[in-house]
Amino acid sequence: MPDAADPAPMNAPSRRKFRREGEERRRQDLIEATLDCVAELGLQGATLRTIALRAGVTAGLIRHYFPGKEELLQEAYTALVGRMTEQAKAALVMEDASPRERLAAFITANLNPPIIDARVFSLWATFLGRASADPTLARAHREGYLGFRNEVEAVVAEVLAAEQRKLDAGQLRHHAIAINAIIDGLWIEGCLAGEMFSPGELAAIGIKAVEAELGLAPLEQFQEK
Amino acid sequence: MPDAADPAPMNAPSRRKFRREGEERRRQDLIEATLDCVAELGLQGATLRTIALRAGVTAGLIRHYFPGKEELLQEAYTALVGRMTEQAKAALVMEDASPRERLAAFITANLNPPIIDARVFSLWATFLGRASADPTLARAHREGYLGFRNEVEAVVAEVLAAEQRKLDAGQLRHHAIAINAIIDGLWIEGCLAGEMFSPGELAAIGIKAVEAELGLAPLEQFQEK
DNA sequence: TGGCTATTTATACACTTGCACAACAAGGCC
DNA sequence: GGCCTTGTTGTGCAAGTGTATAAATAGCCA
Numbered sequence: 001m002p003d004a005a006d007p008a009p010m011n012a013p014s015r016r017k018f019r020r021e022g023e024e025r026r027r028q029d030l031i032e033a034t035l036d037c038v039a040e041l042g043l044q045g046a047t048l049r050t051i052a053l054r055a056g057v058t059a060g061l062i063r064h065y066f067p068g069k070e071e072l073l074q075e076a077y078t079a080l081v082g083r084m085t086e087q088a089k090a091a092l093v094m095e096d097a098s099p100r101e102r103l104a105a106f107i108t109a110n111l112n113p114p115i116i117d118a119r120v121f122s123l124w125a126t127f128l129g130r131a132s133a134d135p136t137l138a139r140a141h142r143e144g145y146l147g148f149r150n151e152v153e154a155v156v157a158e159v160l161a162a163e164q165r166k167l168d169a170g171q172l173r174h175h176a177i178a179i180n181a182i183i184d185g186l187w188i189e190g191c192l193a194g195e196m197f198s199p200g201e202l203a204a205i206g207i208k209a210v211e212a213e214l215g216l217a218p219l220e221q222f223q224e225k
Numbered sequence: 226m227p228d229a230a231d232p233a234p235m236n237a238p239s240r241r242k243f244r245r246e247g248e249e250r251r252r253q254d255l256i257e258a259t260l261d262c263v264a265e266l267g268l269q270g271a272t273l274r275t276i277a278l279r280a281g282v283t284a285g286l287i288r289h290y291f292p293g294k295e296e297l298l299q300e301a302y303t304a305l306v307g308r309m310t311e312q313a314k315a316a317l318v319m320e321d322a323s324p325r326e327r328l329a330a331f332i333t334a335n336l337n338p339p340i341i342d343a344r345v346f347s348l349w350a351t352f353l354g355r356a357s358a359d360p361t362l363a364r365a366h367r368e369g370y371l372g373f374r375n376e377v378e379a380v381v382a383e384v385l386a387a388e389q390r391k392l393d394a395g396q397l398r399h400h401a402i403a404i405n406a407i408i409d410g411l412w413i414e415g416c417l418a419g420e421m422f423s424p425g426e427l428a429a430i431g432i433k434a435v436e437a438e439l440g441l442a443p444l445e446q447f448q449e450k
Numbered sequence: 451t452g453g454c455t456a457t458t459t460a461t462a463c464a465c466t467t468g469c470a471c472a473a474c475a476a477g478g479c480c
Numbered sequence: 481g482g483c484c485t486t487g488t489t490g491t492g493c494a495a496g497t498g499t500a501t502a503a504a505t506a507g508c509c510a
Contacts, residue, residue, distance in 0.1 A: 015459065015460080015503095015504065015505080016458090016459060016460085017505095017506095018457085018458055018459070018505080018506075019458095019506075019507095020456085020457055020458075020505095020506055020507065021457090023457095026457090039357075040358060041358070042268060042354065042355050042358070043267060043268060043269050044268050044269040047496080047497065047498085048497080048498065048499090049496085049497085049498095057458075057459090058458070058459055058460070059459095059460095059498090060458075060459065060460070060461090060499090060500090060501090061457080061458055061459080063498090063499070063500080064456090064457065064458075068498080068499080069497095069498065069499090118357045119357075121357070122354050122355075122356075122357045122358070123354075124354075125350045125351070125353045125354035125356075126350070126351070126354030126355070127354075128350045128354075128417070129267065129347050129348075129349075129350035129351030129352075129353075129354055130267050130347075130351070131347075131350075131417065132264075132343045132344075132346070132347045133265060133266070133267070133347070138417075141417070142417075142418065145417075145418075174429075174430050174433075177411070177414065177427075177430055178407065178411075178430050178431075178433070178434040180410065180414070181406070181407055181409075181410025181411040181413075181414060181430075181431075181434070182403065182406055182407055182410060182434070183410070184406075184409070184410035184413060184414075185405065185406025185407060185408070185409035185410035185413075186402070186403075186406040188406075188409060188410075189402065189405070189406060189409075192353070192356065192366070192367075192370075193367065193370075202402075204399075205399050205402055205403050205406075206403075206406075208399070208403070209403040209406070209407070209434075209438050212437040212438045212440065213434050213437050213438070215437065240473095240474070240475080240488095240489065240490080241488090241489060241490085242475095242476095243475085243476080243487085243488055243489070244476080244488095245475095245476055245477065245486085245487055245488075246487085248487090251487085272466080272467065272468080273467080273468060273469085274466085274467080274468095282488075282489090283488070283489055283490070284468085284469095284489095284490095285469090285470090285471090285488075285489065285490070285491095286487075286488055286489075288468090288469070288470080289486090289487065289488075293468080293469080294467095294468065294469090451510100452509105452510090453508105453509095453510090454507105454508090454509090454510105455506100455507095455508090455509105456505105456506095456507100456508105457504105457505090457506080457507100458503105458504085458505080458506090459502105459503080459504070459505090460501100460502085460503075460504090461500105461501090461502080461503090462499105462500085462501085462502095463498105463499085463500080463501105464497100464498100464499095464500105465496105465497075465498090465499105466495105466496085466497065466498100467494105467495085467496075467497080468493105468494100468495090468496105469492105469493090469494095469495105470491105470492085470493085471490100471491090471492085471493105472489105472490090472491085472492100473488105473489080473490080473491095474487105474488080474489070474490095475486100475487090475488080475489090476485105476486095476487080476488090477484105477485095477486100477487100478483105478484095478485090479482105479483085479484085479485100480481105480482090480483085480484105
């Protein structure tokens with residue numbers, strides 16, 4: 001029942017002003033707002049009203065663009081995974097660089113900001129925690145992960161080929177799995193406790209570990225002084 | 226308003242029977258039920274009523290043992306971290322075994338069930354996703370992590386000492402960080418996609434990677450045939 | 451300029467949530 | 481055995497949830 005002593009009944013309506021945005025833009029904004037909320041407040045805190053507030057719209061609008069909350073979250077996670085793998089792989093597109101240099105650059109990129117990032121880690125962990133119960137999330141992750149590992153495997157193959165070394169597919173796969181684990185593990189440590197490491201320290205550790213894994217002599221530019 | 230056509234109004238009360246349990250036992254049960262719910266339903270699905278149902282009590286009882294939901298979740302996470310590190314370190318208490326053997330056994334234990342486990346991973350990820358926003362969770366994690374890494378560092382020191390190799394503290398720390406990352410990364414891969422690896426495969430990959438990191442010649446029993 | 455339509459707001463609703471509290475009974479103590 | 485403590489249940493409540501839907505208005509096209 002409405003309060004009889006309404007403090008501002010001057011001229012009743014006063015509806016909120018708004019602008020119409022393009023569909024793509026709105027969907028993008030809503031997904032971004034969703035990721036913000038999940039990162040800061042967790043899945044429980046990411047309510048439709050909070051997300052809408054963050055996106056600068058009202059809650060009802062969300063249902064105009066997404067069938068329901070679940071679909072919004074799934075699309076947000078898909079967008080996140082896509083951005084993460086894209087960002088990671090971007091470090092590999094170096095023209096005229098030796099395989100060794102590309103591998104080192106790849107590791108360095110993945111173990112420094114902006115890929116080392118507490119917000120992204122929070123999102124990654126939050127969504128992944130639900131993966132075992134939500135096949136859609138599990139698939140989105142699996143695809144991103146395998147894409148990443150295949151990139152690793154391709155660079156490793158190039159590096160070893162440049163060194164005239166021949167490995168069978170199984171050994172190559174094992175190297176890729178191990179290197180992927182090294183990068184993942186260091187990425188987590190960096191995201192969770194970045195202040196425990198000096199700048200570039202994680203990348204240096206990662207490069208040395210990967211070189212050891214592949215049995216490579218250290219490149220001069222990365223050797224200890 | 227109560228249904229006028231109540232189907233079972235025979236003799237009104239019919240209160241639920243219950244047993245009094247010891248305080249420690251009840252708290253333990255409630256924490257276990259909480260972990261179950263979080264693992265299967267996520268933090269959002271872990272409601273007081275669901276948790277109570279799982280524990281075989283009614284929701285009101287929880288407030289008898291915990292000030293509120295948040296404290297229950299924190300205690301549950303603390304218990305989880307404690308159990309994880311305890312389990313991991315248990316693999317190190319091998320009397321009369323060489324450092325190399327103990328290191329290998331440590332890696333093997335951490336990369337096989339029951340430490341490789343989808344439920345534990347789900348819990349780990351779910352809680353860690355909130356760590357950046359919840360200092361209590363962050364501290365619980367940090368303590369567990371550093372404890373684990375110190376164990377790694379101690380074994381590594383023993384292994385290298387047995388090989389007559391001397392490293393300064395910085396190099397030792399770097400090795401421990403890298404080895405920790407290898408184990409963490411492979412653990413995640415195993416938990417998320419255990420069926421992609423044959424039994425023992427992850428442990429084999431991990432041991433070889435760690436041996437490479439430390440510059441050790443493979444032990445005979447782990448060499449490829 | 452004046453409609454038309456689709457985007458956007460606002461309200462309503464059924465349901466769930468965490469928490470408070472009164473009633474109850476299980477089991478030890480005398 | 482009867483009582484008394486307190487572990488346990490059941491109910492109630494205000495706040496918040498996702499969803500449905502009606503009402504409004506922004507901006508395009510004629």
